[in-house]
Amino acid sequence: MNPYLDIALRSVAVYVFMVVALRLFGKKELSQLNPADIILILLISNAVQNAMVGPDTTLLGGLVAATALLVLNFILKKAMHRFKSVEGLLVDKPQILIHNGKLDFKLLSKLDISNDELKEAIREHGIEHFTEVKLAVFEPDGNISVISGDVRLRETHYKRRKAKKTLVRAQ
Known part of the structure; x- marks a missing residue:
């Protein structure tokens, strides 16, 4: 498999995992961040970095991972606006x-x-x-x-x- 395709797929998998994890742990955890929350976010980002890029620590590898995340986020936002059922899965109601x-x-x-x-x-x-x-x-x-x-x-x-x-x- 192409190493950059591998990075893109790993990044998508980590993104999906994080969306599901944050959905399960709830929005209250994100409303107002305290120092412990900020540390947690930094540690999670560090923990999942290797899962996304694997052994590739090149600039291009990082850019491919970032691009995959941005594209997936863009697609997800469009899907949420177009399909209310997707929005209902990801965003709670007031x-x-x-x-x-x-x-x-x-x-x-x-x-x-x-x-x-x-x-x-x-x-x-x-x-x-x-x-x-x-x-x-x-x-x-x-x-x-x-x-x-x-x-x-x-x-x-x-x-x-x-x-x-x-x-x-x-x-």
Whole structure:
């Protein structure tokens, strides 16, 4: 077999493995990286490098591996946009954690979101207590979006965002 075809096939296999592994371990792990997460990513990349390029440590071997990964990623993104079933396999749907001040304890437990993590997310949105939350959603990217039941808070956040956009346009 052609050594560069071998590198491309190995790279594709590692890519598919990593997509499946990250899907199984969940999006929460990627939402906000801490030092241990960054170290893990670096070690995984080092661990799979040899699996992709084998004994070939040449520049061309590395470029072939990178090209194979980029092409596969491009194809996967196109397939996700065209076929919703592919997207459903790879990307979770947003999930409602709090609705009108009522927490979904089963879902929080299933997603392994602690009380402290949820409190931190609502505090980041200027809300003090769960009962003040109209909607809290666990997004596909692993972040928690929070909408306040207090109209004044929503207007304040909107005005601040709008003011920033106006400043950017003026410059």
